[in-house]
Amino acid sequence: MLRVGLSGGIGSGKSTVAGRLAEHGAVVIDADRLAREVVEPGTDGLRDIAEAFGPDVLDEAGALNRPALAAKVFGDQQALATLNAITHPRIAARTGELIAAAPEDAIVVHDVPLLVENGMAPLYHLVVIVHADLDQRLVRLRDRGLAEEDARRRIAAQADDERRRAVADVWLDNSGTPDLVLAQVDALWADRLVRYESNVRLRRYASYGPPVVVPYDETWPAQAERVAARIRLAAGGRVVEHIGSTSVPGLAAKDVLDFQLGVTSLEEAAELEEALAQAGFPGLGLGEDSVKREGDAPEAWHKRLHAGADPGRPVNLHVRVAGGPAWNWAIGFRDWLRADAAARDEYAALKLELAERHRGDQGSLAYAESKEPWMTAATARVDAFYRDGQTS
Incomplete structure (x- = not known):
């Protein structure tokens, strides 16, 4: 099994890359999706959040009111730590279950927005970072209904390009049209990921040509x-x-x-x-x-x-x-x-x-x-x- 960490800033187009890898056969584990899953109505995670932050973080249907919760934790490090202590262990446990259920020859792609910020890079055989220029990211976020001021604030709260480059084994530039980054993903899959997985599984080192x-x-x-x-x-x-x-x-x-x-x-x-x-x-x-x-x-x-x-x-x-x-x-x-x-x-x-x-x-x-x-x-x-x- 090959473990690939996938990350990138908000608006970089990371989902496009994850989708293409899934088309090739990768087992994609979306950390954001799991973060929603562990606080769905009826879960222990949602119950603990309501106990910690009060019933007003629930909407009329009993689901998590995300804007209300965000207002409580934004700028409050202690509140954020409390929230993370509730959600992170559950997300980690669910991630472990999905990895354990993957086939022996799987290429598991862990899509993690905060991979860099949380120091997770050494956990993977390979880290792939998706990049896009700031102007392009702002356009994409605007098209998703996010005001520019809010988009800039969210971008500033994440790791910058220098920190991302420090952990990137593969840097995919998604500043252009989707077909360009998809071609990069196709080449990455065929030329590196498939071969890397088989080498890890078969305990085989990569062979190289004459000394240059x-x-x-x-x-x-x-x-x-x-x-x-x-x-x-x-x-x-x-x-x-x-x-x-x-x-x-x-x-x-x-x-x-x-x-x-x-x-x-x-x-x-x-x-x-x-x-x-x-x-x-x-x-x-x-x-x-x-x-x-x-x-x-x-x-x-x-x-x-x-x-x-x-x-x-x-x-x-x-x-x-x-x-x-x-x-x-x-x-x-x-x-x-x-x-x-x-x-x-x-x-x-x-x-x-x-x-x-x-x-x-x-x-x-x-x-x-x-x-x-x-x-x-x-x-x-x-x-x-x-x-x-x-x-x-």
Whole structure:
């Protein structure tokens, strides 16, 4: 099962995207609809609201009078917290029931208006944000009968574009005509979501072609933080470090995000394998880093390997003993390259040369092995960098 979080500001056209995904076969869970469902007449939710806010929040038919309730909670944080304490657990429970009832091979799309505001992004394999320009949103809201002043107030109360972009794995621009965004949704479904779901279900990592070194991408840190948050959640809050070339600003690299996850032992690492696989990072078994320092026992450089199942975002995950020699070396190598421009340029030139040499190879194993002698030789320079107190 693939879990997709779908969100966007009011008037962005999120419902259009949700409807198209449903046409493709997605199981769409609409949080707004559930919020109405749990306070329908005769429900415990409606009873508790009436007890908390008074009978005047009910209309003559005994249904929820939404404007009356809104007037009581607007601008009153304590009242809003009381309302959320009544509705949120019920919405969450109903959401869980619907997810549990979905088929094993389902692509579950959770349509959540406040996904960003409530910090929910790490719960999903992928987050899709629907965007539209402000003027377009105001027109749509006006056509829905909302006065411009009220529309602007509601828009201002939600997360801004910067916060939405921070969590967006996929950004769908719906500022134009519906056919344009629907074409984007069709491509997303066929090229990414269907493949991603099967990879997660079959515990299979996404395959990529030969190594290609590209210029540094300024969005890599934000992408890394999104992925790291998912790994961290699946691993019970353990330490996750963004390492490798994409973690070094300005360094040309393969478009692959590398992480290391800290554990106390490889036995503990094995216990995390299923949780990581369910989160979209299937295990590849035991691995070993080349020993970088003479005298170290080879087993001190052992690890467990995982890779990303998302065909749209290559990821390597090294599960290592936190504070062990391999863990410390990866951080030291990263920080040295961040601080030493000459070393960074030297490494970039090597990577470009080796990528060209191995461009006909499928996968990156030969490319990675070709870098090892240089990286091992650089250990003395990394140690000197730290010994001299030049940490970044």
